[in-house]
Amino acid sequence: MDLHVTLDRVAGRLAGQLADGLRAAVRDGRLAPGDRLPSSRDLAGDLGVSRGVVVTAYEQLVAEGFIVSRQGDGTRVAPFAAAGAVPEPRSAAHRRALRFAVGTNAGPADPPGIAYDLRPGKPDLSSFPRERWSATLRDVLRELPHAELTYPDPAGVPALRAELAGHLARVRAAVTGPDGIVVTAGVAQILAVVPRILIEEGHRLLAVEDPLGHHQIPMIRATGVELAGVPVDEEGIDIAALTRTGARAVLITPAHQFPTGVVLSPRRRAALVEWAREVDALIIEDDYDGEFRYDRDPVGCLQGLAPERVVLAGSVSKALSPALRLGWAVAPPWLAVRLRAARALHDLGSSVLDQHVLARLIASGDHSRHLRLMRRTYRDRRDAFVAALGARLPDVRVLGVSAGLHAYAELPESCDEAAVVARAAALGVAVEPVTPMRVRHPGPPAIVVGYARLPERRLTEAVGLLASAIETA
Numbered sequence: 498m499d500l501h502v503t504l505d506r507v508a509g510r511l512a513g514q515l516a517d518g519l520r521a522a523v524r525d526g527r528l529a530p531g532d533r534l535p536s537s538r539d540l541a542g543d544l545g546v547s548r549g550v551v552v553t554a555y556e557q558l559v560a561e562g563f564i565v566s567r568q569g570d571g572t573r574v575a576p577f578a579a580a581g582a583v584p585e586p587r588s589a590a591h592r593r594a595l596r597f598a599v600g601t602n603a604g605p606a607d608p609p610g611i612a613y614d615l616r617p618g619k620p621d622l623s624s625f626p627r628e629r630w631s632a633t634l635r636d637v638l639r640e641l642p643h644a645e646l647t648y649p650d651p652a653g654v655p656a657l658r659a660e661l662a663g664h665l666a667r668v669r670a671a672v673t674g675p676d677g678i679v680v681t682a683g684v685a686q687i688l689a690v691v692p693r694i695l696i697e698e699g700h701r702l703l704a705v706e707d708p709l710g711h712h713q714i715p716m717i718r719a720t721g722v723e724l725a726g727v728p729v730d731e732e733g734i735d736i737a738a739l740t741r742t743g744a745r746a747v748l749i750t751p752a753h754q755f756p757t758g759v760v761l762s763p764r765r766r767a768a769l770v771e772w773a774r775e776v777d778a779l780i781i782e783d784d785y786d787g788e789f790r791y792d793r794d795p796v797g798c799l800q801g802l803a804p805e806r807v808v809l810a811g812s813v814s815k816a817l818s819p820a821l822r823l824g825w826a827v828a829p830p831w832l833a834v835r836l837r838a839a840r841a842l843h844d845l846g847s848s849v850l851d852q853h854v855l856a857r858l859i860a861s862g863d864h865s866r867h868l869r870l871m872r873r874t875y876r877d878r879r880d881a882f883v884a885a886l887g888a889r890l891p892d893v894r895v896l897g898v899s900a901g902l903h904a905y906a907e908l909p910e911s912c913d914e915a916a917v918v919a920r921a922a923a924l925g926v927a928v929e930p931v932t933p934m935r936v937r938h939p940g941p942p943a944i945v946v947g948y949a950r951l952p953e954r955r956l957t958e959a960v961g962l963l964a965s966a967i968e969t970a
Contacts, residue, residue, distance in 0.1 A: 504544060511546055512553035519554065523563055523574055534564065534572040570610045612925035613959035617756065617903035617947035618712070621874065625818045626867050630854060633863075637853045649849045651840035652833070653680025653825070657856040661825055664859050665811070669787055670797030672804045673827045679836040680847050683824040684783055687810040688713060688748070690839045691781055692720035694832065695746050704744035706734050708934035710755045717748070726936030729754055733761035736768040745778040752787040752796050756934055756945040757905045758897010760796055769799070773806040779832070784811045788868050790900040791876045805829050813855065815902060816868055821851060875902060881953035882946070885960035890967060902949040905931075907941050913970055914942035921966035926959050 502518040504511055522528040535543065537551040544551075555572060558564045566572045645654075652658065658675040665671035681687055692703055703717065707726030718724060725742040728735050734749055749769070751761035761769070773780050782799045790796070800809035804827075812824030826836055840846050858864040879898055886895060886906070894907040908917060918930045931943040946963075948956055 502544065504546070511550045512557070515544070515546075515550060515554035516557045519558060520561075520563055528574050530574050530576045532574045534574070536571065565610075567610045573610075610925060611922065611927045613955065613962065614927045614950060615946045615948065615959055615963070616927050616929055617945045618710075619947060620815050620818070620871070620902060620949050622818060622950070624871060624874065626863070629858065629863050629867075633854045633857050633861075634850065637850055637857065641850075641853060645849060645853075649846040649852070651679075651846045652837040653678065653846065654849060654852040654856065657852040657859075658825075660856045660859040664864075665798075665809070665825075665827060668865075669784065669809075669811075670801040671809055671827055672801050673809075677804075677827055677830065677833055679826045679828060679833055679840065680852060681810075681812075681824040681826055681836070681840070682822040682844070682847055683812045683814055683819065684785060684810045685716060686824065687781070687808070687826050687836075688716055688783075689720060690836060691808065691826075691832070692717055692722040692746075694835050694839070695779065696720070696722055700744075700746050702742060702744035702746070704739055704742050704747040705936060706749055706754060707936040707938045708756055708931055708940070709748075709936055711929070711933045713748075714934070714936065724936055726938055728938045729757055729759060731759060733759050733765045734769070736765055736772055739769075740772060740776075745776050746781070747773075747778065748781040748783060749799075750783045750785060751799050752784060753897065753901040755783075755785065756897075756903065756929075756931060756943075758899075758901060758903070760793070760900075761799070766799060766802065770803045770806065773803060778806065779829075780807045782807050782809045784809055786815045786901045787811070788816050789872055789875055789902060791872070791879060792899040800827055808832055816864075816871070821855075823847060823851060823855060875949055878948045878951065878953055878956055879904075882948040882956045882960060885957045886964070889960060889964035893967065903945055903947045905943060905945055907943045908967060910941060912942045912967060914944065916970040917942070917944060917967050920970045921963050924962040924966055926962045926966065928963065 502515060502522075504514050504518075508514070519528070519534075534540070534555075537548050537555060541548040541551045555564065555566065559566055562575055564572055565575050655675060657680060658678045661678050662673050662675050665673065695703065701723055702725045703722045704725045704727050705717070706729050708729070709726070714724070725744050727739045727742060727747070733751060733754060734747075739747060749761070751766065753760065769780065772778065780799065780803070784798055787796075787798065798809050800807040806829070808829065809827035810824065813821055814824070826833070828836060855864070882904065883895055883898055886893060892909050896905040896907065898904045908914060914930050914932055918928055921928055929945040931940065931945060934945075951959060
């Protein structure tokens with residue numbers, strides 16, 4: 498990459514001037530996170546200075562966190578350098594907002610130096626049905642009446658809500674009609690809005706499974722509700738422990754608990770519904786990857802057992818792409834009204850065109866065909882990952898792989914979880930530690946591994962490197 502940096506040789510302090518110039522380029526966006534910088538030798542030649550001047554400037558910026566330098570990958574702008582370069586905000590609220598924005602940013606690209614991204618939560622983005630989506634979008638643009646291009650119903654386009662009602666009844670055994678569905682900007686919007694509604698209704702606590710997805714923890718806490726962590730065992734959330742919290746609302750992932758992968762047992766399902774009716778509670782059911790199952794019978798959504806007590810949250814983020822920001826809430830009537838009002842107040846609803854495209858893909862069967870294709874693809878990748886890990890590390894216990902897009906790997910007790918993650922990253926493999934996902938209750942060292950994004954050959958390669966990290970950490 499060519500850089501334009503002006504140096505005043507009369508003023509001296511050339512290394513400081515160069516560091517100032519590069520720092521400014523990061524701050525104003527001329528250098529973006531992940532951009533590769535010239536080698537110290539090349540930049541020294543371009544600027545007509547000694548290599549020591551460039552090395553000193555680079556070392557200063559590495560120390561400040563603006564750039565990172567890794568053997569074999571050169572020198573790059575740090576992933577969050579632009580955010581870190583913002584002057585320290587004066588107010589505590591501003592500082593908290595900045596930490597939240599940086600801490601929850603999943604990032605549009607792989608981290609620098611990472612060749613095998615095994616972080617959970619992302620589907621195979623290269624499998625997005627671009628041609629089918631674009632062809633359907635052209636049909637929508639050609640056929641949609643002009644009147645449909647106005648501000649949408651905040652609850653969602655009626656055509657999509659009708660298709661979702663039928664699809665969720667067939668695939669997830671949900672009990673709803675179009676009026677009970679509110680289209681959202683993914684599940685994240687539901688987790689950002691429903692706790693605020695609960696606070697308005699007098700709730701102070703929201704019980705959550707412990708462990709819980711680490712991106713969700715700051716998102717929910719930002720609403721002002723207090724989290725009560727409830728332990729999870731081989732049958733799912735512990736109902737007795739839930740009762741002891743005193744909470745009257747709970748967030749769960751019953752079809753495939755994140756991150757452990759446990760399925761809520763029939764006995765616990767019945768007990769959870771009984772608890773909700775006894776204490777007049779609301780259950781938020783995050784059905785984040787319910788479409789993907791491999792070695793087990795289908796598990797219907799909890800909402801079908803108690804529609805008056807459960808809000809079912811789903812999206813196309815795993816089935817199609819998180820870039821679409823399309824999700825839905827299947828809610829009891831009182832909550833559906835509140836969610837629709839919240840959308841009307843805050844953002845006026847989701848893209849009309851994308852909603853119509855999704856509605857047509859569901860109606861035509863294209864969406865179901867894509868899901869069947871991806872189930873086969875992800876099952877093959879799951880099998881390759883589990884086989885490779887079992888061959889290299891038979892002492893690592895792998896859980897939660899009968900469904901979903903990730904595996905929960907319990908490490909030997911002697912392993913340092915953080916060291917494993919850091920060592921894996923140094924070898925080019927990104928995985929997630931479980932400790933940041935624990936709300937209150939400690940547990941054995943473990944990592945969460947997403948296998949959806951890589952083909953079988955590269956998964957096998959990644960497992961070899963991951964095994965080395967575990968063996969040497």
